Amino acid sequence: MVEFSEIIDKNSLEGWFCSQMVENRVASASFIAERTAMRVAPLFWASFPSPIQKNLEDMRAWRLFSCTRIAAIRPRLEIPLLVQMSTLDFAKSRDGDPRGDYAGQAGVYANAIGKLDSENAVKSAALSVLEAAETNHQRIWDSVRSDAGLFCGTHVLYEIFPLWSENTSNPFEEDWRKVEAALNATMHPENWGFWIDWYQAQLDGRPMLPDNDAHWDMLAEIFEVSDTSRFQEEDWKKGADHINPLIREIYERWQLLGEVKEIQDALKNIRQLMLDYERRQHNLPEAMREEPTELTARYAFLSDRLEEIEAELDTPKPDFPKLRALASGLWEAIEALGNYCKKLGDAAAMKAAGTIGVGAGGYALDNLLLNGRLTEFATRLLQFASGGP
Numbered sequence: 130m131v132e133f134s135e136i137i138d139k140n141s142l143e144g145w146f147c148s149q150m151v152e153n154r155v156a157s158a159s160f161i162a163e164r165t166a167m168r169v170a171p172l173f174w175a176s177f178p179s180p181i182q183k184n185l186e187d188m189r190a191w192r193l194f195s196c197t198r199i200a201a202i203r204p205r206l207e208i209p210l211l212v213q214m215s216t217l218d219f220a221k222s223r224d225g226d227p228r229g230d231y232a233g234q235a236g237v238y239a240n241a242i243g244k245l246d247s248e249n250a251v252k253s254a255a256l257s258v259l260e261a262a263e264t265n266h267q268r269i270w271d272s273v274r275s276d277a278g279l280f281c282g283t284h285v286l287y288e289i290f291p292l293w294s295e296n297t298s299n300p301f302e303e304d305w306r307k308v309e310a311a312l313n314a315t316m317h318p319e320n321w322g323f324w325i326d327w328y329q330a331q332l333d334g335r336p337m338l339p340d341n342d343a344h345w346d347m348l349a350e351i352f353e354v355s356d357t358s359r360f361q362e363e364d365w366k367k368g369a370d371h372i373n374p375l376i377r378e379i380y381e382r383w384q385l386l387g388e389v390k391e392i393q394d395a396l397k398n399i400r401q402l403m404l405d406y407e408r409r410q411h412n413l414p415e416a417m418r419e420e421p422t423e424l425t426a427r428y429a430f431l432s433d434r435l436e437e438i439e440a441e442l443d444t445p446k447p448d449f450p451k452l453r454a455l456a457s458g459l460w461e462a463i464e465a466l467g468n469y470c471k472k473l474g475d476a477a478a479m480k481a482a483g484t485i486g487v488g489a490g491g492y493a494l495d496n497l498l499l500n501g502r503l504t505e506f507a508t509r510l511l512q513f514a515s516g517g518p
Contacts, residue, residue: 133277137270139255145277146251154247156283158254159201161276162239167331168272168292169232169261170194171305176229185311186369191324192352193236199348200243202286207355209362210243228264235261265300272297287345291334299332320373323380337380338387347383350445351376359445381513386442388506393435395502396428431462438510452514459507 131144142161149157174190193211200208238257242250262269275294279285293299305328312321330337336344354362359379364372438455441447 133274136274136277139259142258142273143251143255146254151247153282155242155250156201156286157280158250159197159242160280160286161273162242162254162257163197164276164292165258165261165269165273166194166197166232166235166239168269169228169235169264169301170328171301171308172226172228172264173232173236174308175304176226176232185308188365188369188372192365193233193240195327196352197239197242198286199345199352202345203349206349206353207358208243208352209354210240211237231260231263268297268300287341289331289334289336289341292332305332320369320377323373323376338383339391340387343383343387347379351379378516382442382447385506385510385513386439389435389439389442392503392506393432393439396432427466431466434459434462449514453511456507456511456514459510463504463507
């Protein structure tokens with residue numbers, strides 16, 4: 130049995146794979162190979178000859194490194210793998226840095242794992258690491274040992290760890306920044322936001338969304354290609370100008386969905402305070418004793434709008450006219466609540482606010498609207514809804 134600390138070359142790595150339980154071997158191969166290929170991916174993206182922007186807009190260069198893990202996590206989904214792709218497909222001449230070719234082949238071997246049986250998956254993973262190691266030998270093998278130490282079963286596939294350990298600096302940071310700058314210099318840099326965020330999240334070891342399950346659900350929605358999926362293979366073949374705006378729409382919808390859920394959670398405590406108001410009426414100034422009921426009603430109206438928005442965002446193809454109407458309704462609810470809170474600015478209101486615990490006047494409004502977070506969300510939602518059909 131090979132321990133993870135004993136991994137030093139291709140043979141010892143294959144031995145470690147084979148020492149895993151049979152049902153975990155493909156998962157371990159996918160985990161190690163995908164993370165190794167991701168480390169060197171910027172070398173592949175940055176190795177295209179000038180103009181780099183044109184070559185980076187070939188979406189195969191991005192799908193090659195992005196589908197391996199989701200194909201392992203969701204084996205029942207139809208995630209196309211680019212197993213026959215050659216790095217020479219992208220350019221007839223290179224910039225002279227052979228590391229780009231090694232990185233590309235590492236991606237090809239990693240990408241193939243989803244279509245292989247246990248024995249061949251292990252071999253392909255080892256070859257992926259071997260190719261990647263040609264780019265920066267010692268740091269790659271150090272990272273592979275670290276990854277092997279993290280692996281403890283198929284559930285680890287759902288976890289996201291930093292690509293480089295605290296003790297190992299990223300030797301390809303400059304290459305990634307070169308790629309990032311090239312993407313931001315394109316005609317429509319906003320359409321590359323998903324890919325920049327995606328790779329940076331891998332480097333940082335965090336999901337792209339606050340919820341880890343939502344992160345994987347979003348990637349599955351983007352990369353699945355089937356009769357019922359959002360995209361077809363033809364969409365990817367049409368290139369970056371066609372597919373990236375569609376991916377951007379999905380990414381923004383998932384971001385807004387996560388935000389509206391967090392906002393509703395944050396509002397629960399304040400809502401509970403309002404529900405308790407009537408039980409504390411005797412502590413309020415006489416002139417204010419009926420006010421909490423109205424405030425509670427206005428806040429309930431706001432919460433209802435948020436629930437409707439969440440339900441619409443939680444569909445793969447939201448009804449944009451309906452979403453625009455909901456966004457306008459949310460603004461109306463915010464304005465109504467704001468106008469009411471502004472009435473709480475006199476001395477009696479200040480005393481009441483101290484009893485209630487949320488402040489008065491502008492202070493109350495800040496608390497109720499989460500210090501601007503709710504109005505910022507409403508603005509982003511309206512912009513998103515206005516971009517649809």
